[in-house]
Amino acid sequence: MAKYRCTVCNWVYDEAKEKLKFSDLPKEWVCPVCGAPKSTFILLAEQVKEEKVAEKKAEHTVSDVLVAQIAEWGIKYVFGIPGTSTLGVVDAIRKTGGKVKFLQVRHEETAAFMASAYGKLTGHIAACLGISGPGATNLVTGLYDAQLDHSPVLALTGMVPRNLIGQGSLQEIDQQAFFEPLTVYNKTLMTEEQTTSLATLAIKHALLDQGVVHIGIPNDVQKLPYDTEILPFEGRMPNLAYGQEDWVIEKAAKVIDRAERPLILAGFGSRGQGNKLLALASKISAPIVGTFRAKGVVDEREPLYVGCHGGVGSTAAGELMNKTDLLIVIGSSFADLSQIPKKRMVQIDINPLMIARRYPVEVGLLGNSAVLIPKLTEKVQPKKREDYLSEVGRLKQAWLNQLKSEADATIKPIRPPYIIKVLNDQAADDAVFSLDVGENCWWFGRNFLMKKTQKLVMTGNLATMGFGLPGALACALVYPQRQVICLTGDGGLTMVLGDFLTALKYNLKVKVFVMNNKRLGMIMQEQKVEGYEGWQTELHDYSFADFAEHSGGLGIKVTEPKDLEVAVKRALAADKPAIVDIDTDPRRFFT
DSSP states (O other): OOEEEETTTOOEEEHHHHTSOGGGSOTTOBOTTTOOBGGGEEEHHHHHHHHHHHHHHOOSBHHHHHHHHHHHTTOOEEEEOOOGGGHHHHHHHHTTTTSSEEEEOSSHHHHHHHHHHHHHHHSSOEEEEEOTTHHHHHTHHHHHHHHHTTOOEEEEEEEOOGGGTTSOOTTOOOHHHHHGGGOSEEEEOOSGGGHHHHHHHHHHHHHHHTSEEEEEEEHHHHTSBOOOOOOOSTTSSOOOOOOOOHHHHHHHHHHHHHOSSEEEEEOGGGTTOHHHHHHHHHHHTOOEEEOGGGTTSSOTTSTTEEEEOSTTOOHHHHHHHHHOSEEEEESOOOOGGGOOOOOOEEEEESSGGGTTSSSOOSEEEESOHHHHHHHHHHHSOOOOOHHHHHHHHHHHHHHHHHHHHHOOSSOSSBOHHHHHHHHHHHSOTTOEEEEOSSHHHHHHHHHOOOOTTOEEEOOOSSOOTTOHHHHHHHHHHHOTTSOEEEEEEHHHHHHHGGGHHHHHHTTOOEEEEEEEOSBOHHHHHHHHHTTOOOOSOBOOOOOHHHHHHHHTSEEEEEOSGGGHHHHHHHHHHOSSOEEEEEEBOSOSSOO
């Protein structure tokens, strides 16, 4: 016996139940529920057949379309761990045949750190992937690092099926609410028709708002059959190479022309503009000071560059900053640790919220530093300040002499300044560095002299331990032919040590140098400075070199200063990931 469905109200006429064939009903018979005529009914078996035919016509799923769309908009990498609620997305990545590469990590925190580092290095987006519940929560530290440092990242998370949302299902949390505080765009993909629009809007927000975007994808939605046109990137994004009107630039130039001791402060927003900064500095005879994150924007061997400012700053930068009568600030977020004082100021930034963020400015130039620095250089008057430049040179040389005297190769345990000196001497001119947080970071910022051809990635405003190794893994993907150096401490490395196996799995030839002082060294110093008794900063001693060797990498333990140069040389030359475990002194200075 057959069944017929009313196409108006979906009521079903069941011949077995009604004990009368549908064909025997009179022509004037109507649906008893909605009154629709007999002609509107269809054989239910035919409907099922039609649905099956329609299902066969859709060759792809929502996951396939989503992955194809993010690939079209330039996403090359997804970092994460497969799980029950993300299997559809993972399989869609597999089917791209490598167009989108999936890197399996050992912890989702590493995945988010890698995506954050990728954004900082390239200005473009990588994605990280976590399952519903714990996978999503594990992403958060890395995502907050990206959000606070304005690094574009796409977070994709699985979710329980739509019909189970809100019912306390296994591994269910309120992911929409959870991601809201740390994103610039946060949506849940609930229907097929949303797929391309949400994917492209997410990437657009990440790039233009410079932050984290999130798309949650219920498990059942991932598997829905769906075919649609993939939206092209071209013609859908604005050009960000913009600047100010000439009269505003001329106003800024006049302020600079009146200064006696101008000083240029280069922040992370000036990255890639080293030559333009030097041209401006040379024309007005002004020194350049950098923020920590801007190390390497200008070659630190340049006579006009005098070092970082702030907690890791040089004495030369500090003295010149105190005496300046005008700061020309380019791309700085005015973070607390940069310790930028209140001065008369001309400021360039692409983010309007950064203009006059801490203090009033004489002139604020809104736009891309790549456009504005040359225009400002053209407008300012050339100045020859021989006495000022002589003072700059004397202060810088005194600082370099101090660094040299600190790098004592005879003291045991090995002193951090000597470790930095050896790395300075042996690192390639185009080496890429990833820094962790702690004593290691402090010494690098203070003592390492970066070349313009070298690159640096680090955690900024979040200042989170554990960033160094994941950051190095991202560096190795972006710059596969370059030397990748991770500088970390025993505390930070332990947090993410399992992902040294990720380096081995994908043959990412990162070289990890561990300042192993068997303590949370920076915390110990802070306890001392604030008058607290040193407590709970000691760490269980562990051989990271043994771990590397047992895992299939290169592991080198260094306890004697005389062995350090050979160990560094051997690690840098190795054709596989390496850990050099260096016993260091936890005391910052001998006082």
